[in-house]
Amino acid sequence: MPYFPFKQFVTVMVLAASVGCGAALAQTSPYSGVGATPAPEDLGALAWTAGPSGKELPPGKGTAKQGALIYMVKCAMCHGRDAEGVRWAPGAFSVISGPRLGGGNGVPLFRRPAGRITTMAYTAPFTAAIFNTIAVEMPLFRAGTLTSDEVYNLTAYMLFKNGLVKEDEVMDRDTLPKVQMPNRNAFPATDEIYMDMQKRGCIQTFGMCRDR
């Protein structure tokens, strides 16, 4: 469905909360009674964010073709008609500006080869990074106003403008995580190195983490 099923979500959350409270009576916090059960608006678009597996992606779907139309209305004035980005002349400041989103041609390399264009689609190791950003943070100054379908459409459009999906390929909670991102191998296979700074070795080298 196009919109997040708030009513069902609330029912499920309330039930879960009450079941949780009932089951955990023996272990209720000493501060019980403080605070209220969240309403759907309290969760906002953060309810839709997901990790590399995409298992927390919301229901909904989109294609790049649909995304192009939404993009023109909501994104183009800051990110350019062709997702090439908008920059102003030095000294001509404007809040209406944004980075290049499309036309990437390679993953970032240390030697920064000439002509290399690294957009977020070429830097992000998994699609959820793009989905999360659009869902929670965009459009600038109107963050949190998109529906889940719109976010899928725009994510598909961004991937399409970087040559990673076809124009009518349907992106939903199952297909989106499966898109092979060019920079996927730059991300560690597991998050174990982030779980223990001592093990990670940052402290040994001037406090500057450098994962190998």
Next chain:
Amino acid sequence: MKSEDKRTNSRQSARRRFLKRSAALAGLAAVGGIRPARGQDFLSKLPPLPDPKERTDYVPEDLVPKEHVLRDPWTGEMMRDEAGDLVVDWTGTPQWEAYRKNVRAAGGPRYGPEKDTRLYGVRSRYVTAHRLGSDGGSGLGFSGIPTAPNTTKVHFPTQGTPLHSQMGIITPSGLHFLDEHGEVPEIDPREHRLTIFGMVDRPLTLTMDELMDLPSVSRIHTVECNSNGTTTYRNRLEPWATAGHVFMELSCSEWTGVLLSTLFEMVGVKKGAKWFQASAVDEYNQSWSIPMWKAMDDAMVAYGQNGEPVRPEQGFPLRLLLPGFQGTMNIKRLRRIKITDEVTLFHRMYTEQFPDNKITWFRMEMPPKSCILRPSGGQQLTRRGFYEIRGVAWSGGGKIRRVEVSVDGGKTWKDAEIQGPVHSKAHTRFVFPWRWNGEEVIIASRCTDERGSTQPTSAEFAKHQGVDLDTLMTRGSNRINITQPWKIDREGRVTNAVFSI
């Protein structure tokens, strides 16, 4: 009001009589012939108070200029204090002008200020330390937010701390640095909520009042940008750079709030949860994914900064504080926390790439750094002889254990004295007595934190990055903690000598 007048009138004649006798009395009292009046008599014989309309100290309510009365921001009503009296800012009122005229007679213009500062103080007009606007050159596509008129070519909405003017370990709230990517919103604290949900037994939404009822802590910590001191920022490399230009994205405050461990215990984190996502409520709801171990360690949500509520530019009414972590993760205007078992990314992917093309994704903890603040860039030594070299050291890894100072260009290092109490992940003051002999010299400091990490020299850092020193100097590094040397020439001028040590 009426009782006040009665009191005045009944005193007037008594006071007039007293005045007539006062000269004679004073003369006789000096001789020792007449004893001074007792307490109660004295009160009734006080000189008469002037006509209320001519008084400039107490002003009757009907004479208060109503446009100068402070108003409740929510109801628009005129504010009254606990005694029922109006709260007024007298700047620009006729009564204030009368006060200034009178007071000039008493002690001069120093006692007749331009502005009524009784309700909230200001500093001396001879103190001019100010925040530094900065060209961030971040390349993120923020080609500019409309900026207020300025003389610097301010490109990026950074207002940096003038670290060289900081005297202790606390950065004055008005000089605390900020990086704002949009407007600073006006959030009504009564409307603000903090929602915690996700892999929890009891998802919760809390109001600000409820947060302030919970068990609280108050701790001194720095907030520092990931790129503080970066050599990709050109001003930082200029010979005229001050300590503020070098380390502007750094401030230290006392933060008061609730530990995340308290909140997470309230909601009941489920087994298997390894990360939490924190999200703001402002123009673009900046969000970060943070490991769970930090939440159970010393992370907190802060509503107080240096004794008063966190200021809007620092995240009023609530900000996340992750002591020692890069500044951008200390989400301002914190609104939501989602607890999950998977790492994720949002648009700020603060990465660094190395010659083997491997990328480091989550660096999180800030490395140990230190800086001599006196003498530092832009200052002038006016004579030979004794100076106390002093500065601050800080590390995201914990307490500062050791600070060394070199006064011979890095050839030898001696321990400086660390002034306690030493706070973890906070500014730490160090002092080093020194005599300047008038010769050209390069001085620098180097610190070690309690985990054994030491600040590297430029050469050591280049080697760590896998590049040679030349490449480091030209390519720069976003996140860098090399020593900060200052050069003092024969005339006593202090300049930036970055990369010298």
